[in-house]
Amino acid sequence: MTAVSEPTSESELAEAVAEARAARMPLAVQGRGTKSGIGRPAQTAATLSTVRMSGITLYEPAELVIGAKAGTPVAEIEAALAARGQMLPFEPIDYRPLLGSEGGPTVGGIAAGNLSGPRRISAGACRDSLIGVRFVNGRGEIVKNGGRVMKNVTGLDLVKLMAGSWGTLGVMSEVIFKVLPVAETTATLVLHGLDDARAIEALSTALGSPFEVTGAAHLPLGIDRVPTTLVRIEGFAPSVAYRSGRLRALLKPFGTGDVLEGAPAADLWRRVRDASFLAEPRDRAVWRVSVAPSKAAAALARLRGEGEIRHFYDWGGGLVWIALPAAGDAGAAAIRGALAGTGGHATLVRAPAEIRAAVDVFEPQSPALMTITEGVKASLDPDRLFNPGRLYAGL
Amino acid sequence: MGIAFPTPDADILARREAIVAGLARLLPPGGLVTSEDERRAFETDAFTAYRRMPLAVALPSSTEEAAAVMRFCHENSVKVVPRGAGTSLAGGAIPQEDAVVIGVSKMNRVLDVNFKDRTMRVEAGITNLAISNAVMHEGFFYAPDPSSQLACTIAGNIGMNSGGAHCLKYGVTTNNILGVKMVLVDGTVVEIGGDALDAPGYDLLGLVVGSEGQLGIVTEATVRILRAAEGARPVLFGFETSEQAGAAVAAIIGAGIIPVAMEFMDKPAIEICEAFAHAGYPLDVEALLIIEVEGSDEEMDFTLARIVEIARKHGVKTVKESKSAMETAAIWKGRKSAFGATGRVADYICMDGTIPTGRLPEVLRRIDEIVKGYGLRVANVFHAGDGNLHPLVLYDVNDPEEAHKAEEAGNDILRLCVEVGGCLTGEHGVGIEKRDLMNVQFDPVDLDQQMRVRGVFDRGWLLNPAKVFPLDRRITA
Ligand SMILES: Cc1cc2nc3c(=O)[nH]c(=O)nc-3n(C[C@H](O)[C@H](O)[C@H](O)COP(=O)(O)OP(=O)(O)OC[C@H]3O[C@@H](n4cnc5c(N)ncnc54)[C@H](O)[C@@H]3O)c2cc1C
Secondary structure, eight states: OOEEOOOSSHHHHHHHHHHHHHOOEEEESSOOOOTSSSSSOOSSEEEEOOSSSEEEEEEEEGTTTTEEESSHHHHHHHHHHTTTTOOOOOOOOHHHHHHHSSOOBBBBHHHHHHHOOOTTHHOOOHHHEEEEEEOOOSSEEEEEEEEESSSSOOOHHHHHHHHTTSSSOEEEEEEEEEEEEOOSSSEEEEEEEEOHHHHHHHHHHTTTTTEEEEEEETTTTTTTSSSSSEEEESHHHHHHHHHHHHHHHHGGEEEEEEEEOHHHHHHHHHHHHGGGGGSTTTTTEEEEHHHHHHHHHHHHHHHHHTTSEEEEEEETTTEEEEEEESSSTTTTTHHHHHTTTOOOEEEEEEEOOHHHHHSOOOOOOOOHHHHHHHHHHHHHHHOOBHHHHTTTTOO | OOOOOOOOHHHHHTTHHHHHHHHHHOOOTTEEOOOOHHHHGGSSOTTOOOOOOOEEEEEEEEEEHHHHHHHHHHHTEEEEEEESOOOOOSSTTOOOOOEEEEETTTOOEEEEEETTTTTEETTTBBBBHHHHHHHGGGGGEESSOOTTTTOOOOOHHHHHHHTTTHHHHHOOOOGSEEEEEETTTSOEEEEEEOOOSOOOOSHHHHHHTOOOOOOOOOEEEEEEEOOOOOEEEEEEEEEESHHHHHHHHHHHHHHTTTSSSEEEEHHHHHHHHHHHHOOOOOSOOOOOEEEEESSSSSHHHHHHHHHHHHHHHHOOOOOEOOOSHHHHHHHHHHHHHHHHHHHHEEEEEOOOOOOOGGHHHHHHHHHHHHHHTTOOOOEEEETTTEEEEEEEEEETTTTTHHHHHHHHHHHHHHHHHTTTTTOOOOOOOOTTTTGGGGHSSHHHHHHHHHHHHHHHHHHOOOOOOTSSSSSSSSSOO
């Protein structure tokens, strides 16, 4: 058991970091730890958690902005927003189904993981909505960057660096997001029986139309083993009716399909978001692949013959979730080999700790970028206190 | 004038001939500008009150040439100022006497268009509008649309993280770029990001966008392109007070409507722009909103009906819909030429602070007081949906005392923006213009942290070194 520190304020947080620094004690940085299974196992002596720093600090619906302390449960944020008909635009993934973890994810955690769901294709990623942060750096200093206004180019954008840094650059104490109204109506067009390449073509056709698609996914095994392709549109009721009609006509060459609405559709998109189709069997490794959509199906085809593989696509084909046996390198060499030359990259999001210690969980970078990466780490966390080795070995 | 430049390095000035000769060996004929006359075209940008003659201007035609120039400058400890089209309003591209300007304007080709993936690869010197023009035939466009889009380059847009009138819906530059090729200070070429929607490791792309030429020279970019809506229609809403206009904006957003654009003009701005563009702006109102919606005709009718209903509740005096493509063009011409049109009636400095929109009426009143306090006039245009203000402080450039007052008034306005919870710059960048106000928005630890990150890319402060960070406190590690 390692020691757990749970500061209740930003100044306590800064003190905790300063103490750890003085003691040269590396820290596992986390909210509630629902995603502690992601990344390389870090060598840490103690855990620093933001769970006791909780609460919404700012919410101005008319300004489309919400701020909260980093340990605030995502559920609390989403409830507050829903009460005013608003939402986090990027549809953050909930990793609990996939990782089998418990407890309520915190808002600091979704920022640190840059967790973005299906609406990323139209509303941007978590990093696009994150407009302000306060964090404690590895020197124990409280730093702020960005702010509460949605247009801000004052100085270097460290907010972007914090998004997706997986707690390796600083411990966020407060985050501020841009929000959007929840659409009045949602409709999902469903096409059946398309193979991967055709399905991605259909999704590209939909996304290249003027009809504002906000979700574009393909499930090769569908719900009842029939390949299923999903296209979501959102907005005011008359507009959704009009656009779904136009889209169906446009997608005619790919089949007639039907329209799904209400709770079943919402549930389906939640499963796409959380990759819960791949949650079982639990002993499989799960990868998340990011690639230009037009190159995705061919890359997947190159994986055939690598044993039992299941996969599905989000982001119009630009995000591929892959499950395969967690043996050997859990498919690392095969997947990265299949992506060679595509510009795509792969992240191992679920695997036993031994495998995560042995393979590159996050895609290795070019030597020049790795040098910059090491420099950035040193500029924020010179003594490698925060999650050492979690992102890259030696970082 | 109030803004200082560092004292030029006498050693570099003394070595000018050798440096120029060295650069000439790296560039084809026409790639190096050395004569005083020709260099003069590069001595300032759109922040014309300040100018400095550069040592020389390199205009590479390829990433390799840019890299060779960077390597040479690095080896010789020569400072470098990256430049696109030089339309920065913050003095971001203004050179200094001991620096070589590296301009990317010759690198302006489209390298690849991929409609299926909705991405496009371009050289960094291409203009913003040329990107959209290259894909218009398929109904696509590149979303961020600075009013300077005819001239400004994607390199400069990346440098400043530029925005535009339609950013309320589509986001600013950083939300629409997927990757860049960049030459580091020592001539190393790196690819950051790519053509996928996210990239491994730290978000270095997010760091580079808006870094004002301090981290490297961007030579290529992969941008997202979008399919344009079926139609777009701007509507003019005239109000008797800016309070009413501000309340209407809040109520529209509160009703769950995010128009593509919501632009505000006050009376002086309306008059100036109408005289220039003959767009049919109402002249008997104190505040004008241009609200644009998109979609099919029926969809636009529907959304506009809702917006009009809200505006009526907030006492709108005139509502005027565009009835034709020509009227639409005139409405936008008026707004997009606001700066140019103002320039025809007076000299001006253009501020760019952002404020929480809820503070709008109060801030407008106080801006008026500030400017009147200096005995000057102000015209206000701004992006109402996101609180990005552009007060244009009018003055006479031939009157040094007035020029000084205008600068002081501008600084007071920016202090006010920070005081109410906003920031110094929403889209134009810090450059030299707001450099010495950075301490108003940031504490020393905030700036030190930014400089430490900057130092990862440029230990020796060779890249655009006079910008962004106050001169009196500079660190690298
Ligand atoms: C009339 C007018 C209207 C304007 N309207 C808007 C508007 O609506 N929205 C808005 O956001 N801005 C606006 N601007 C400001 C300006 O046009 C933008 O900042 C624009 O992005 C600058 O582009 P540029 O090519 O002229 O870059 P420059 O002015 O040449 O450079 C801008 C910055 O980018 C850096 N830079 C240039 N090239 C590179 C490179 N290759 N690599 C790295 N760094 C580089 C420079 O060092 C500098 O710091 C307006 C300006 C004018 C004059």
